Amino acid sequence: FTAVLIVACPCALALTAPFTFGNILRIMGKQKMYLKNALVIEQLAKVDTIVFDKTGTITTNKKSNISYEGNILSEEDYILIKNVLRASNHPLSRMLYDFLSETQRVKIDDFQEITGKGILASANNKVVKIGSAEFVGSSGLDSSEIEKTALHIKIDDIYYGKFTFQNQYREGLENLFHNLSKTYQIKVLSGDNDGERASLQSILPLETELIFNQKPEQKLEFIRKLQEKGQNVMMVGDGLNDAGALAQSNVGISISENVNVFSPACDAILDASEFSRLDYFLKLSQKSITIIKMSFVLSLLYNIVGLSFAVTGNLLPLVAAIIMPLSTITIVSFVTLMSNYFSNSNLK
Numbered sequence: 001f002t003a004v005l006i007v008a009c010p011c012a013l014a015l016t017a018p019f020t021f022g023n024i025l026r027i028m029g030k031q032k033m034y035l036k037n038a039l040v041i042e043q044l045a046k047v048d049t050i051v052f053d054k055t056g057t058i059t060t061n062k063k064s065n066i067s068y069e070g071n072i073l074s075e076e077d078y079i080l081i082k083n084v085l086r087a088s089n090h091p092l093s094r095m096l097y098d099f100l101s102e103t104q105r106v107k108i109d110d111f112q113e114i115t116g117k118g119i120l121a122s123a124n125n126k127v128v129k130i131g132s133a134e135f136v137g138s139s140g141l142d143s144s145e146i147e148k149t150a151l152h153i154k155i156d157d158i159y160y161g162k163f164t165f166q167n168q169y170r171e172g173l174e175n176l177f178h179n180l181s182k183t184y185q186i187k188v189l190s191g192d193n194d195g196e197r198a199s200l201q202s203i204l205p206l207e208t209e210l211i212f213n214q215k216p217e218q219k220l221e222f223i224r225k226l227q228e229k230g231q232n233v234m235m236v237g238d239g240l241n242d243a244g245a246l247a248q249s250n251v252g253i254s255i256s257e258n259v260n261v262f263s264p265a266c267d268a269i270l271d272a273s274e275f276s277r278l279d280y281f282l283k284l285s286q287k288s289i290t291i292i293k294m295s296f297v298l299s300l301l302y303n304i305v306g307l308s309f310a311v312t313g314n315l316l317p318l319v320a321a322i323i324m325p326l327s328t329i330t331i332v333s334f335v336t337l338m339s340n341y342f343s344n345s346n347l348k
Helices: 002-007 011-030 039-046 054-058 075-086 091-099 173-180 194-203 216-228 243-248 272-310 317-344
Strands: 033-035 049-053 059-070 110-114 118-123 126-131 150-155 158-169 185-189 209-211 233-237 251-256 268-271
Touching: 002 272, 002 317, 011 033, 011 039, 011 272, 011 317, 039 251, 039 272, 049 054, 049 216, 054 059, 054 091, 054 185, 054 233, 059 091, 075 091, 075 118, 075 126, 075 150, 091 150, 091 158, 173 194, 173 272, 194 209, 216 233, 216 243, 233 243, 243 251, 251 272, 268 272, 272 317
Parallel strands: 049 185, 049 233, 185 209, 233 251, 251 268
Antiparallel strands: 033 268, 059 158, 110 118, 118 126, 126 150, 150 158
């Protein structure tokens, strides 16, 4: 009876999932995919639809051709714009901030970042608006001008001009979308206009759905509608403007050029340098579920074989007490070796 009690102990069974998820969590962290907790791995394995933001997600903040069109900016205005942009985490703001040369620092008296619109700030007794054409209230722009990705500048109710961006897409984007499209439904949501629709269609799979002019609340609603259809949705965004959509999705991943930048409402932060390996992390999460199932089978075999000897009286309690810790060590070693093996393989 004592031998049966010892052999029937489900220790190895109970340790399988925590050790597998814990090791996968460690492996992903070493490869710059930082998950909120181990439960995110299980959610990643269930994903069937992936929604990408455009600016700051599939486009890079590090490479962008920026040009200025408009009235000449005085040195004082230039300093003002540079300092106002410093406090913003929006991808376009960060790109423009990095593009502008260093200046002296000035105190910002008031700062508001209005989601989906732009920045309203005051400094040196001047009011600065930086954002969309609609937000700054610029008039007289034709449709071709409005379609450009740009940040418009207004200082003290005087419209000066705009900084126009020619986005550069992340390296490996075309190959990544090609691989993902084999398994997942792919959609691209953007708050920008559809001025870059043609260039995106030329590099993305034909079945990729492109949706433009989406406000943050519209992105959230789009995710909710997909979930109502029974789809498990992963949202990949830049963190700030996509906070609502990231929170609503089953898994929210924030792409960051700097992982120290605060990213609200996301389940994981992926370093931008590893963006092209997103399909690898998804496959690794699926393999972790496979490892757990294999470990369950192995653990149950241990218990069945041990019980068959114990109930017939052919297993001494002392021997049972030795075997069970060995089974635990075996399971822990197995999940560690298998997770390391899958992480080092190509996961084709």
